[in-house]
Amino acid sequence: MLIIGSRGSQLALWQAHWIQARLETLGEESRIEIIKTTGDKITDVGLSQIGAQVGSKGLFTKEIEESLLAGEIDLAVHSLKDMPTVLPDGLTLAAIPEREDPRDALVGRALEDLTQGARVGTGSLRRAAQLRARRPDLQIEDIRGNVDTRLRKLDEGRYDAIVLAAAGLRRLGWESRITEIFNPSVMCPAVGQGALAVETRDDGGEAFRIAKRLEHAASRMAVTAERAVLAALGGGCQAPIGSHAYIDGETLIVVGAVVSPDGAQVVRRRTHGSTADPVSVGRSLAEQLLSAGGKEILDAVYGAQA
Numbered sequence: 001m002l003i004i005g006s007r008g009s010q011l012a013l014w015q016a017h018w019i020q021a022r023l024e025t026l027g028e029e030s031r032i033e034i035i036k037t038t039g040d041k042i043t044d045v046g047l048s049q050i051g052a053q054v055g056s057k058g059l060f061t062k063e064i065e066e067s068l069l070a071g072e073i074d075l076a077v078h079s080l081k082d083m084p085t086v087l088p089d090g091l092t093l094a095a096i097p098e099r100e101d102p103r104d105a106l107v108g109r110a111l112e113d114l115t116q117g118a119r120v121g122t123g124s125l126r127r128a129a130q131l132r133a134r135r136p137d138l139q140i141e142d143i144r145g146n147v148d149t150r151l152r153k154l155d156e157g158r159y160d161a162i163v164l165a166a167a168g169l170r171r172l173g174w175e176s177r178i179t180e181i182f183n184p185s186v187m188c189p190a191v192g193q194g195a196l197a198v199e200t201r202d203d204g205g206e207a208f209r210i211a212k213r214l215e216h217a218a219s220r221m222a223v224t225a226e227r228a229v230l231a232a233l234g235g236g237c238q239a240p241i242g243s244h245a246y247i248d249g250e251t252l253i254v255v256g257a258v259v260s261p262d263g264a265q266v267v268r269r270r271t272h273g274s275t276a277d278p279v280s281v282g283r284s285l286a287e288q289l290l291s292a293g294g295k296e297i298l299d300a301v302y303g304a305q306a
Contacts, residue, residue, distance in 0.1 A: 002030040002207060005064045005073035007037055009146040011168050015196055016216045018171075022214055023098070033073050033111035037063045039082075058084055065091055066116055068199065074207040076199040080192030080223055081165075082197075085231040092202040094211035099219040102194035102244060104187045108154055108161030109168070110180040113140060121150065121159040125261060129240040130187045131163070132263025147172055161188075167194035182260045188242025188257035188268070191226040195219055218247050221278045225254045228282025233258070233289065233298060240301060243285070245278070258294035261301065267294045 002023065006016035016032045023030050039059035054132045058065070060082040067073045069090055080096065087093070103126060114120065121143030122128050126204065141159065143150055147168050154162050166181055200208040222245040229243040243256040255270045269288040273281035290298075 002028060002075060002210065003073045004030050005035050005067050005076040006030045006032055007064070008034040008062060011147050011172060012077075012079075015079065016173050017068070019075075019077045019097070019198060020194065020213070023210065026210065027139055028127055030074075030209055032168030032181075033125070035064045035067055035073075035226070037061065041042070041300040045209050046150070050102035064232055067200070068201060071201075074172055074200065075211050078197045078199060080197040081190040082194040083192065084270050085227050087116060087199070090202055091199055092208070094200040094208045095195050095198040095214040096223055097196050097214045098216040099196075099222065101181075102171060102189045102285075103184060104163055104182045104189055104193075105166040105169060105178045106161050106163055106180040106182070107151065107177050108159065108179060111135060111182075112159055118160040121153065121162040124190070126190060126240050126259070127163045127187065129261050129263050130242070130266075133259055133262075133266045134186060134267040136263060140264070147174070151177065155282070165190075165193055184242075184244040184255055188255060189244050190231045191241070191243050192223045221252060222246055225252055225282040225285075228279045229254065229256050229286045229289075232283045233276035233294065234302070235298065239298070241298075243282070247275055250275060252281050255282055256285050256289050257299050258281050258289050260297045265293065267292045267297065 004016050004020060021031050031116050037060045050070045061078055064076045065088055068076050084108055116137045117139055117140060118142050119139045120131060121141050123143050129138055131138060144163060145256050147164060150162055169175055198211045198214055200211050224243040226243040227299045230241060235241040237263055240259045240261055245254040251272050252275045257268045267289055269285055269292060271288060
């Protein structure tokens with residue numbers, strides 16, 4: 001029986017159970033082991049602040065990966081957007097299943113319906129920066145907690161709207177609460193958003209071979225390009241960087257954005273290339289973003305976080 005490692009949040013467990021169900025259709029039995037991560041343990045500090053204090057890489061994956069390397073679990077299920085672009089030695093992304101909607105969503109009120117000074121909650125520097133670029137009059141406030149906790153805080157009147165991943169809301173059955181889904185040209189999504197990652201040991205063993213059967217080729221191509229953008233920009237999962245890739249026929253199209261935290265500077269670029277080499281397409285976009293002013297923005301952000 002395979003042992004699946006997962007965080008204990010409602011969304012993380014939904015994802016783990018979804019993978020468990022897919023494995024069952026392949027005739028494979030499994031059970032889920034809940035593992036608490038650093039990001040789960042620190043709930044009273046903003047994610048960007050945690051990253052500055054303890055390092056942003058692997059906030060929601062480190063302890064799970066340690067269990068994987070120790071042989072305590074056979075595979076791990078993550079939200080791909082939480083995963084650093086460089087994995088620990090001995091581990092690999094065995095499968096990227098078919099991706100959900102990668103876009104960001106507003107819950108509460110639509111952007112144009114928010115009054116001046118309205119309070120919008122987000123725990124993401126990327127989302128906050130792009131909101132400020134679009135609506136500098138809004139009051140952007142930090143919000144932490146699982147999806148259900150954030151929705152409860154909204155319902156209690158602490159915020160006029162909150163920004164969440166459309167994929168998470170749909171997976172948990174709360175799609176009806178979405179008031180607006182952002183076009184990537186307005187709010188460029190997080191790298192890998194909407195995609196799941198099935199991580200195993202890089203030993204070609206049974207768990208790897210089984211997990212590999214869950215692979216969705218088009219989703220892998222898109223997220224590989226996005227992760228190449230992030231890697232080339234030197235960004236972690238809490239950097240004000242967005243990237244969205246999709247396939248049109250035989251062409252891989254990648255868009256990206258680098259935004260200053262105050263929203264005053266926005267660099268957006270778009271490129272395309274062959275689906276056969278998503279890494280090169282992603283790196284090409286990163287070079288364009290850096291040369292167009294992204295380097296100065298990121299130097300200032302990383303300097304402030306140091």
